[in-house]
Amino acid sequence: MTDPLLSVRDLQKYYYEQDTFVDTLLGRERQSVKAVDGISFDIEPGETLGLVGESGCGKSTTGETLLRLREATGGAVEFDGENVFEMGSDELKAFRKDAQIVFQDPFSSLDPRMTIGDIIAEPLRIHDMPTDPGDKSKREWRRDKASELLERVGLSATQLDRYPHEFSGGQRQRIGVARALALEPEFIVLDEPVSALDVSVQAQVLNLLDDLQTELGLTYLFIAHDLSVVRHICDRVAVMYLGNIVELGPTDELFESPKHPYTEALLESVPRPSTREQGRRVDALSGDVPSPRNPPSGCRFRTRCPKVIPPDDLDIDQEAYRAVMDLRDALVVGDVNPDHIWETADPERVDEEAFIEEARARHVDAELRGDVASVVDTALGHLVDGDVEQTQTVLRETFESPCETRRPGVGDTTHPAACHLYEGSDEVEVIETTADAPVSADD
Amino acid sequence: MADPILKIRDLSTSFFTEEGKVNAVDSVTFDVEDGEIFGIVGESGSGKSVTALSVIDLIDSPGRVTGGEVWYRNADLAEEFRGSRPEAVDGDFVDVRRLPKGVRRSLRGPSFSMIFQDAMSSFNPSITVGEQIAEAVEVQRRARANPRRTRSRTQGYGLGSAILDTFLPNRDYVSNESMDRAVELLDQVGIPDPEDRAEEYPHQFSGGMLQRAMIAQALAGEPDILVADEPTTALDVTIQAQILNLLRDLQEQEGMSILMITHNLGVIARMCDRVGVMYAGEIVERGPLGDIFENPVHPYTQGLLGSVPDIDDPSDRLEPITGNVPSLLESEMPDACYFADRCPKAMTDCMTRIPEYDLDGRHSVRCVLAEREYDEADALEQEVMADD
Ligand SMILES: Nc1ncnc2c1ncn2[C@@H]1O[C@H](COP(=O)(O)OP(=O)(O)O)[C@@H](O)[C@H]1O
Ligand code: SF4
Ligand code: SF4
Ligand SMILES: [Mg+2]
Numbered sequence: 091m092t093d094p095l096l097s098v099r100d101l102q103k104y105y106y107e108q109d110t111f112v113d114t115l116l117g118r119e120r121q122s123v124k125a126v127d128g129i130s131f132d133i134e135p136g137e138t139l140g141l142v143g144e145s146g147c148g149k150s151t152t153g154e155t156l157l158r159l160r161e162a163t164g165g166a167v168e169f170d171g172e173n174v175f176e177m178g179s180d181e182l183k184a185f186r187k188d189a190q191i192v193f194q195d196p197f198s199s200l201d202p203r204m205t206i207g208d209i210i211a212e213p214l215r216i217h218d219m220p221t222d223p224g225d226k227s228k229r230e231w232r233r234d235k236a237s238e239l240l241e242r243v244g245l246s247a248t249q250l251d252r253y254p255h256e257f258s259g260g261q262r263q264r265i266g267v268a269r270a271l272a273l274e275p276e277f278i279v280l281d282e283p284v285s286a287l288d289v290s291v292q293a294q295v296l297n298l299l300d301d302l303q304t305e306l307g308l309t310y311l312f313i314a315h316d317l318s319v320v321r322h323i324c325d326r327v328a329v330m331y332l333g334n335i336v337e338l339g340p341t342d343e344l345f346e347s348p349k350h351p352y353t354e355a356l357l358e359s360v361p362r363p364s365t366r367e368q369g370r371r372v373d374a375l376s377g378d379v380p381s382p383r384n385p386p387s388g389c390r391f392r393t394r395c396p397k398v399i400p401p402d403d404l405d406i407d408q409e410a411y412r413a414v415m416d417l418r419d420a421l422v423v424g425d426v427n428p429d430h431i432w433e434t435a436d437p438e439r440v441d442e443e444a445f446i447e448e449a450r451a452r453h454v455d456a457e458l459r460g461d462v463a464s465v466v467d468t469a470l471g472h473l474v475d476g477d478v479e480q481t482q483t484v485l486r487e488t489f490e491s492p493c494e495t496r497r498p499g500v501g502d503t504t505h506p507a508a509c510h511l512y513e514g515s516d517e518v519e520v521i522e523t524t525a526d527a528p529v530s531a532d533d
Numbered sequence: 534m535a536d537p538i539l540k541i542r543d544l545s546t547s548f549f550t551e552e553g554k555v556n557a558v559d560s561v562t563f564d565v566e567d568g569e570i571f572g573i574v575g576e577s578g579s580g581k582s583v584t585a586l587s588v589i590d591l592i593d594s595p596g597r598v599t600g601g602e603v604w605y606r607n608a609d610l611a612e613e614f615r616g617s618r619p620e621a622v623d624g625d626f627v628d629v630r631r632l633p634k635g636v637r638r639s640l641r642g643p644s645f646s647m648i649f650q651d652a653m654s655s656f657n658p659s660i661t662v663g664e665q666i667a668e669a670v671e672v673q674r675r676a677r678a679n680p681r682r683t684r685s686r687t688q689g690y691g692l693g694s695a696i697l698d699t700f701l702p703n704r705d706y707v708s709n710e711s712m713d714r715a716v717e718l719l720d721q722v723g724i725p726d727p728e729d730r731a732e733e734y735p736h737q738f739s740g741g742m743l744q745r746a747m748i749a750q751a752l753a754g755e756p757d758i759l760v761a762d763e764p765t766t767a768l769d770v771t772i773q774a775q776i777l778n779l780l781r782d783l784q785e786q787e788g789m790s791i792l793m794i795t796h797n798l799g800v801i802a803r804m805c806d807r808v809g810v811m812y813a814g815e816i817v818e819r820g821p822l823g824d825i826f827e828n829p830v831h832p833y834t835q836g837l838l839g840s841v842p843d844i845d846d847p848s849d850r851l852e853p854i855t856g857n858v859p860s861l862l863e864s865e866m867p868d869a870c871y872f873a874d875r876c877p878k879a880m881t882d883c884m885t886r887i888p889e890y891d892l893d894g895r896h897s898v899r900c901v902l903a904e905r906e907y908d909e910a911d912a913l914e915q916e917v918m919a920d921d
Contacts (some may be wrong), residue, residue, distance in 0.1 A: 144769035260857065288576035289798075289840045290576060290840045290853050291853070292853075293840035293841075293842075294853040296851055297850065315769065315770070318844040322842035323842075345844070345845075355771060356770060359771050360799065361773075361799025361802060361803045362803075362844060362845065363798035363799045363801070363838065363843075365802065365822060365826050365827060367799060368822055371778060372774040375774070378741055378772070379769075424726075425726040425729075430728040430729070433728075
C-alpha cells in the first residue's frame with residue numbers, strides 16, 4: 091500500500107459551553123460537548139472515504155477540524171507526511187492550497203455580492219496567484235482560469251459576470267466545486283455536497299464529482315447522511331455515532347456484511363425506491379441519539395443497541411434484555427414517574443401489586459419470565475415509595491452489561507468495528523463503572 | 534371496491550405575485566381510497582405542498598384555488614346539503630369547495646387534518662405541548678356538542694403556526710377531560726412518560742418526539758384523511774423509520790386514509806398503495822405503486838427513478854435528467870408538454886398541451902408515449918446543456 095495522503099489519529103474536538111467569564115464568576119461548571127471523541131482513519135491518494143452518520147454525530151466537525159478550520163482538542167492529523175496541527179505559516183499556506191472544502195448549503199456558501207467569476211477567482215487572489223501570468227495581467231489570467239473552471243463544472247463561461255442568486259441550487263453547488271478546484275488541490279472535503287439538491291440534480295453533481303476525481307486524481311472525504319449516495323460514490327466508508335467511528339470498511343463489504351449493530355440498523359432503516367419495499371416494516375431503533383454533552387458510558391450505542399450484551403451469568407432472551415435496559419435508561423433520564431403510576435394503578439396508593447403491574451405495563455416492553463421477572467418486580471417495588479435510586483441499584487446488580495462498563499475499541503483490521511461482539515475490538519480501555527451516568531435523551 | 538373517500542378533480546391553484554401568475558397546481562386529478570395511503574412524489578417546487586393545502590382549503594392570499602372539485606364522501610353532509618345546495622352534492626359525496634365557508638372550516642380536524650415537515654413551527658413555543666393538543670381535543674369536543682357555534686374557534690387548529698398563534702389558548706378553555714385525552718394521545722404516538730411530557734414546551738422535545746406530538750395533535754379530531762407533507766424529511770433515517778412505523782400503525786388502528794407527500798421515492802415505496810408523480814404543477818403519471826415503479830411510461834418518472842442511487846447495487850452510473858425544474862410563471866410556461874425541454878424523447882407531437890391518457894383504468898399518464906412509440910424522425914431538436 092502507498093502512504094496515505096491523510097492520516098488522522100485520535101482526533102478530538104470538544105466544544106465548551108458555559109465557558110464565559112461570567113459563567114466562571116457565577117461558579118458554573120464549564121460543560122464539554124464531545125463532538126468528536128478520539129477517531130482515527132487514513133485516506134489513500136485518489137480514494138474517496140465516506141463519513142456517514144446521523145445529524146449531530148460529528149461529521150462536519152471532523153472535516154473542519156482536520157483541515158484546521160477549527161482548533162482540535164487532541165490528536166494529530168498528517169497530510170502528505172506533515173503534521174497539520176504543527177505547521178508554521180508557510181506550510182499552512184501550502185496546505186490551504188492543497189486541501190479544500192465544499193459545503194452543503196449552496197445558498198449561503200457563496201457571497202451574494204460577488205460575481206461568479208470573482209467568487210471562483212477569490213482563492214487565487216488570496217494566494218496571490220499566479221506567480222507568472224505570462225503575457226497577461228494577473229487579473230486577466232485569473233479571469234481566464236475562472237472561465238475554464240466554470241466550463242469544467244458544466245456551466246457556461248458567459249455566466250462569469252452573473253450573481254449567485256441567478257443560479258439554481260445545483261448550479262451553485264457546481265460553482266462551489268469550481269472555487270474549490272481553483273488552487274488545483276489534491277484533497278477536498280465534500281461536506282454534504284448534494285444533500286440540499288433534488289435527486290435529478292443531485293445525480294448530475296455526483297457524476298461531475300466522479301469525473302473530476304478521475305481526471306484530476308483528486309482525493310475526497312465525502313461527508314453525507316444519505317447512505318445510497320455514499321454507497322454509490324465511496325471506496326471506503328466510516329460510520330460515526332456520537333463522536334466515535336463505530337465501523338470502517340471497504341464500501342461493498344460494509345454494505346453487504348455490516349458488522350456493527352448501528353451500521354446494520356442504519357442500512358435496515360433506509361427506504362428503498364423499489365416495489366419490494368412496499369409495506370416493509372423496519373425494526374426501528376428505539377429512542378433518540380443521546381446528547382453528546384453526557385454520552386453513555388462504555389459503548390456509546392448501548393442505549394439503543396438491539397444486541398446489547400447481557401452479563402455472562404444471566405439467562406435472558408435478547409428482546410427481554412433490551413426491554414430491561416430500556417427501563418434502566420428510562421429511570422436514568424427521569425421518564426419513570428411513580429406518582430403517575432399510582433394515579434392509574436390506585437389513586438389511594440394502597441394496592442402495591444396493581445402498582446407494579448402498571449409500572450411494568452408502562453415501562454417494560456417485553457414479556458419477562460422466571461428470575462428475570464422477579465428481579466424486575468422487586469426493583470419496581472422500590473418505586474412504590476418513590477425510591478428511584480434503589481430501583482436502579484437492584485436492576486444494575488443483575489443486569490449490568492459489559493457494554494456499559496467497557497468502551498469497545500476499534501480493532502486494527504481492514505474492516506474494524508467498535509463492538510464487543512467482534513474480536514477486532516478487544517483492546518478495551520477500562521472505563522469508570524457506571525453510577526448510571528445520566529444519558530439525557532433529547533436536549 | 535368501495536367508493537373512495539376523496540375524489541380530486543381538475544384542481545388548480547395559482548399565486549398572483551408581482552412577477553405574474555404562478556400556476557403551482559394545474560388540473561390535478563386523483564382519488565384517495567378508503568384506508569389507503571396515496572402518495573404524491575416530485576421534486577421541490579413541483580407543487581406537492583400547494584396540492585395538499587388546496588385539498589384541505591388552506592390556500593392564502595396571494596394564492597387562490599382557481600378551479601376544480603374536491604369531492605369528499607360524507608353521507609351526513611350530503612344529506613344536509615342535498616336540498617339547499619344540490620350542485621355541491623353527488624350521491625354520498627359533497628364538493629367541499631361548494632360548501633359554505635363555515636362548514637368548510639369545521640371539516641378541519643374531524644375530516645381533514647395535516648402534519649408538516651417542520652413540527653417546531655406548527656407549535657406555539659410559549660404553550661405546553663399538552664395544552665396545545667388538549668386545545669385541539671376541546672375544539673372537537675365543543676364542535677360536536679354544538680356543531681355551529683364553536684366553528685370559528687376551530688379555525689385551522691393544529692394546522693400551522695400562522696393560524697395557531699393568532700389565538701392563545703388559556704387554561705380555562707381546556708377541560709380536564711381534554712387534558713387527559715391529550716395525555717392519552719401522546720401515549721398513543723409513543724411518547725414516554727406522557728403525563729410529564731404534556732407539561733413541557735416544544736423546545737424541550739427532540740425532533741422525533743415533536744413530530745410524534747404533532748401527529749397526536751392531528752389525531753385529536755379523529756380525522757378521516759390525514760395529509761402528511763414531508764413528515765419525515767427533516768429526520769434522521771432511524772427516527773424516520775420510527776415515524777413511518779407509527780403512521781402505518783395509526784392508519785391501521787384508526788382506519789383513516791393518508792395523503793402522503795414526499796420527495797423521497799423510498800418513503801413512497803414503503804408506505805403507499807398508489808402514487809402520483811408531480812412535475813411543474815401537474816400529476817404527470819399516476820397509478821398503483823408497482824405500475825409506476827416497474828413500468829413507468831412518462832420519461833420524467835423514468836428519469837426520476839434513474840437518478841436515485843441504488844443502495845443495494847452501486848454499479849450503475851446515475852442517469853440524471855438534464856436541466857432544471859422549470860419556472861411555473863404562466864407567462865413562461867410553453868404551450869407544450871412542460872417536460873419537453875428536458876425530455877430525451879421529445880417529438881413534434883409534444884408541442885401542444887398533453888391530456889391525461891388512461892392506460893388501463895388504474896394507470897394514467899400525461900405523455901404522448903401512451904399512444905405512440907418514440908420515433909427519431911419526429912424528434913425535436915434540443916440544445917442539451919448541463920444543468921441550465
Ligand atoms: N405563498 C406563495 N407565493 C408565491 N408562490 C408560491 C407560494 N407558495 C408556493 N408557491 C409556488 O408554487 C410552486 C409549488 O410549490 P410547492 O407546492 O411548495 O412545491 P413542493 O411542495 O412540490 O416543493 C412553486 O413554484 C412555489 O414557488
Ligand atoms: S458493544 Fe454492546 S452495545 Fe455496543 S454495539 Fe456492541 S453489542 Fe451493542
Ligand atoms: S409528451 Fe413528449 S416531451 Fe412530454 S414527456 Fe412525453 S415524450 Fe416527453
Ligand atoms: Mg413541499
